Amino acid sequence: MTTTDTTGRTGNQAARRAPASRPFFKPSDFVLEAILLVIIVLLAFTAPGFASWDNAMNILRNAAMTGIIAFGMTFVLILGEIDISVGSGLAFHGCLLAVVTESMTNAGWSAETAVAIGVLLCFGIAILAGMFTGWVRHALAVPTFITTLAWMAAFRGGAYLLTGSFPVTPYPEWFFFFGSGAIFGIPFQAFVFLLVFVVTWFISRYTVFGKSAYAVGGNAESARLSGINVLGVRMAVMSMIGVFTVLSAIMVSSQIQAGNPTVGVTWEFTVITACVIGGVSLMGGKGRVWGTFVGVLFLSIMLNGMTLLNIDEYWQYVARAILILGAVLIYQVQAMNARRG
Amino acid sequence: MGPAKLEISNLTKAYPGVLALDDFSAVFDGGKVYALLGKNGSGKSTFVKCLSGAVIPTSGEIRIDGVEVNFKGPADANAAGIAVVYQELSLILDFTVAENIMLGRFPTMGPGSITVDWKKTNAHVQDILTSLRIDIPVTAKISDLSVGQRQVIEIAKAMSLNPRVLLLDEPTSALARHEINSLLEVVRSLREKGVAIIFITHKLNEIRGVADYVTVLRDGRMVGSVPIDVATPKVIVDMMFGETTLQNRPADLKVGEEIRLKVTNLRRRDKYEDISFDLRAGEILGIAGMLGAGRSELLRGIFGADAIDGGAIVLNGTEVKRPTVKRMKDLGLAMTMENRKEEGLIQIMSIEDNLCLASLNEVGQRGFLSHFLQAPVAEKWIGRLQIKVSDALQEVQSLSGGNQQKVVVGNWLNTDPKVVFFDEPTRGIDIVAKQQVFQIMWDLSRRGLSVVFVSSELEELLEVCHRILIMEAGRFIGEVREPENTPIETLYAMCMGETAK
Numbered sequence: 001m002t003t004t005d006t007t008g009r010t011g012n013q014a015a016r017r018a019p020a021s022r023p024f025f026k027p028s029d030f031v032l033e034a035i036l037l038v039i040i041v042l043l044a045f046t047a048p049g050f051a052s053w054d055n056a057m058n059i060l061r062n063a064a065m066t067g068i069i070a071f072g073m074t075f076v077l078i079l080g081e082i083d084i085s086v087g088s089g090l091a092f093h094g095c096l097l098a099v100v101t102e103s104m105t106n107a108g109w110s111a112e113t114a115v116a117i118g119v120l121l122c123f124g125i126a127i128l129a130g131m132f133t134g135w136v137r138h139a140l141a142v143p144t145f146i147t148t149l150a151w152m153a154a155f156r157g158g159a160y161l162l163t164g165s166f167p168v169t170p171y172p173e174w175f176f177f178f179g180s181g182a183i184f185g186i187p188f189q190a191f192v193f194l195l196v197f198v199v200t201w202f203i204s205r206y207t208v209f210g211k212s213a214y215a216v217g218g219n220a221e222s223a224r225l226s227g228i229n230v231l232g233v234r235m236a237v238m239s240m241i242g243v244f245t246v247l248s249a250i251m252v253s254s255q256i257q258a259g260n261p262t263v264g265v266t267w268e269f270t271v272i273t274a275c276v277i278g279g280v281s282l283m284g285g286k287g288r289v290w291g292t293f294v295g296v297l298f299l300s301i302m303l304n305g306m307t308l309l310n311i312d313e314y315w316q317y318v319a320r321a322i323l324i325l326g327a328v329l330i331y332q333v334q335a336m337n338a339r340r341g
Numbered sequence: 342m343g344p345a346k347l348e349i350s351n352l353t354k355a356y357p358g359v360l361a362l363d364d365f366s367a368v369f370d371g372g373k374v375y376a377l378l379g380k381n382g383s384g385k386s387t388f389v390k391c392l393s394g395a396v397i398p399t400s401g402e403i404r405i406d407g408v409e410v411n412f413k414g415p416a417d418a419n420a421a422g423i424a425v426v427y428q429e430l431s432l433i434l435d436f437t438v439a440e441n442i443m444l445g446r447f448p449t450m451g452p453g454s455i456t457v458d459w460k461k462t463n464a465h466v467q468d469i470l471t472s473l474r475i476d477i478p479v480t481a482k483i484s485d486l487s488v489g490q491r492q493v494i495e496i497a498k499a500m501s502l503n504p505r506v507l508l509l510d511e512p513t514s515a516l517a518r519h520e521i522n523s524l525l526e527v528v529r530s531l532r533e534k535g536v537a538i539i540f541i542t543h544k545l546n547e548i549r550g551v552a553d554y555v556t557v558l559r560d561g562r563m564v565g566s567v568p569i570d571v572a573t574p575k576v577i578v579d580m581m582f583g584e585t586t587l588q589n590r591p592a593d594l595k596v597g598e599e600i601r602l603k604v605t606n607l608r609r610r611d612k613y614e615d616i617s618f619d620l621r622a623g624e625i626l627g628i629a630g631m632l633g634a635g636r637s638e639l640l641r642g643i644f645g646a647d648a649i650d651g652g653a654i655v656l657n658g659t660e661v662k663r664p665t666v667k668r669m670k671d672l673g674l675a676m677t678m679e680n681r682k683e684e685g686l687i688q689i690m691s692i693e694d695n696l697c698l699a700s701l702n703e704v705g706q707r708g709f710l711s712h713f714l715q716a717p718v719a720e721k722w723i724g725r726l727q728i729k730v731s732d733a734l735q736e737v738q739s740l741s742g743g744n745q746q747k748v749v750v751g752n753w754l755n756t757d758p759k760v761v762f763f764d765e766p767t768r769g770i771d772i773v774a775k776q777q778v779f780q781i782m783w784d785l786s787r788r789g790l791s792v793v794f795v796s797s798e799l800e801e802l803l804e805v806c807h808r809i810l811i812m813e814a815g816r817f818i819g820e821v822r823e824p825e826n827t828p829i830e831t832l833y834a835m836c837m838g839e840t841a842k
Contacts, residue, residue, distance in 0.1 A: 205711070206709055206710060206711050207705070207708055207709055207710055208701045208702055208705040208708050208709070208710045209708065210710070211694065211697075211701055211705075211710050212701060214687075214690065214694075215687055215690065215694070215698060215701075218687035218688070218689050218690050219683070219686070219687040219688065219689075221683060221684050222683070222684055222685060222686055222687050222698070223687065223698070224646075224666065225646055225666055225676075225678060225684050225685070226666070226698040226699040226752065227666045227667045227670040227699055228698070228701065229667070285687070285689045285690070286689060
């Protein structure tokens with residue numbers, strides 16, 4: 001019989017033991033990246049105009065709008081929750097910003113002040129809405145699907161009510177930079193997209209909060225009984241996606257130069273599609289921000305390539321379906337193989 | 342039909358790098374109960390999987406009543422007359438007993454009809470229950486039954502297919518003693534029907550009343566089958582482990598003067614009331630009682646996992662009115678949950694993550710956390726608690742029950758606690774792992790930490806604790822001050838409320 005020592009006398013010995021060997025690079029971890037690479041090469045040769053700087057920037061610009069929200073959605077899905085209100089949220093925040101800007105400039109405020117106040121108001125509402133969703137989920141066990149279904153209706157309705165269903169166009173020239181401007185030839189959105197990617201990637205890998213989110217998504221009861229602030233994590237994550245939705249709304253408004261209540265329809269599904277392609281599990285506890293990053297690019301490049309190849313828009317829907325199912329099937333087979341050892 | 346006969350010849354199952362079953366041969370006769378024993382990893386579960394059709398053996402033969410059978414899936418095994426009852430229940434909670442038993446093959450009002458004949462369903466199930474001497478109404482909802490009753494219904498469901506061979510995979514692991522007795526009663530009635538019964542268990546004692554033979558597996562091989570009357574614990578343990586000695590509480594563990602935890606008149610409606618006790622530095626306090634006595638509920642209440650309705654808790658000199666897990670953790674209380682898979686661990690996270698779960702803020706630095714901060718913590722506890730791990734970044738669900746339990750313990754010891762609650766820490770783990778858990782408790786005591794140990798295994802409490810409180814129906818009804826001089830029969834009688842004092 002060996003004795004078990006909890007005083008730590010053998011701790012150093014254990015620490016000195018060589019770490020278990022694990023392959024640094026596993027090809028099976030990079031299936032998605034490899035497929036994307038192949039597609040890029042194929043499109044470069046077949047799609048007219050695909051392999052050009054302008055087209056690459058075009059792809060980035062389009063990817064950025066949904067991509068920013070997808071990073072928030074990654075955390076929501078890791079938590080085992082869902083947010084289907086982001087498309088309507090996009091419209092609502094865009095309209096709110098436009099209406100606030102319009103009324104304040106009409107009342108004699110400067111456009112700068114008006115936009116700043118409008119943005120702060122949007123952030124405030126998004127954060128409060130997210131906190132409410134997280135709290136209702138936690139305290140009353142209302143699924144986030146239901147709560148965000150309600151938000152979806154409320155935001156869309158709010159967007160129409162605020163604008164009287166017509167686009168509102170109060171913005172000064174400088175505001176259009178966020179949607180159409182570029183720095184060193186790279187669209188402004190791309191920088192925001194990359195910034196949000198780096199920040200969320202860092203949070204997911206190198207913070208207590210990120211680890212807590214995985215824990216709550218993996219098993220909320222175990223997390224609670226380990227003293228993790230489950231309510232706090234839920235409220236923070238649901239607020240975070242709201243904040244990213246507002247960022248996206250600002251850039252969309254800037255690009256279309258208006259607050260328009262009809263934007264963002266079915267965006268929630270595009271966003272979730274990107275996450276799923278990137279390997280984020282809807283069961284919670286699993287998913288990588290990097291995966292979502294690749295998923296967003298994958299989706300944008302596919303759609304861009306098909307448009308350049310003059311493929312009918314209806315066929316593009318079919319391609320999307322194949323993409324989602326194909327990705328999920330590959331991940332499931334991989335997971336099953338891993339389980340079998 | 343006469344008694345069944347199950348013959349296994351040279352059964353081998355090879356996984357990459359391991360022989361889970363190595364040339365295993367045995368004969369199981371109908372009308373007999375075989376207790377199948379073996380520590381974790383001995384090949385028991387692979388044997389069950391081969392017989393249930395869940396895995397296909399690499400080589401070897403299985404014959405039922407002299408006829409060779411080959412299973413491609415569980416349906417083949419069922420058709421050949423093998424039924425398996427698993428530890429995890431498969432009943433639908435919102436359905437009745439009769440609905441669950443007849444699921445998938447309801448009698449209809451006539452040929453070609455799609456309307457279920459409920460009268461016939463209930464009558465048929467009533468016949469099955471009567472023949473097994475089970476006294477549970479066929480119209481009762483499963484959700485209204487106790488865990489023990491559900492297990493009995495699970496067996497009745499398996500028996501409704503008239504199998505020749507019945508495998509029971511640790512059917513008693515979640516049951517209290519009186520529930521085990523009624524389950525064993527059902528097993529006895531099955532024996533009379535000529536069925537060959539293979540009863541897998543970790544508990545040496547409870548099989549005495551029902552088994553005819555003890556069959557032992559070790560390292561994928563058959564060690565032997567001995568009649569129950571010559572299978573003394575020494576014989577069985579020798580067969581299972583080769584050489585081992587059971588330990589007793591070391592003599593040097595002293596109870597200090599300082600009171601670490603003082604609980605006064607604690608109560609929670611319908612769970613427990615009037616609970617008062619002191620826990621001193623270095624003390625290992627056992628809490629004994631039947632399932633449902635309120636032991637786990639009490640610990641959970643003090644720990645802050647569930648609400649309490651009243652009473653006072655003083656932990657390390659601080660009075661706590663409304664405990665929460667976070668608050669109690671910060672004050673130096675730790676608790677390993679009874680249900681380690683669902684409440685203690687996050688199965689899909691790594692061993693490393695699970696070892697840091699309760700101390701994320703301490704392992705992290707100003708909110709930042711990384712593998713480089715976590716790895717030394719994981720290494721430390723893997724070494725100290727001798728957790729068998731090849732790679733700390735593996736998912737914790739890849740570990741055996743005993744090693745998972747050690748991860749739970751390591752997770753909590755990393756919070757640097759002063760008082761540790763262990764709720765059924767030895768459930769479903771083998772004897773060596775159990776002894777290691779006892780060693781951990783003794784070592785905590787030696788370092789002046791206080792331990793509360795809840796277990797359904799009375800001999801464990803006698804072996805490990807300084808003092809044992811007996812709980813029944815939510816109250817303390819007795820105390821054993823000298824566990825080392827108390828026979829198990831006495832403690833058992835006290836738990837049954839026979840000599841309450």
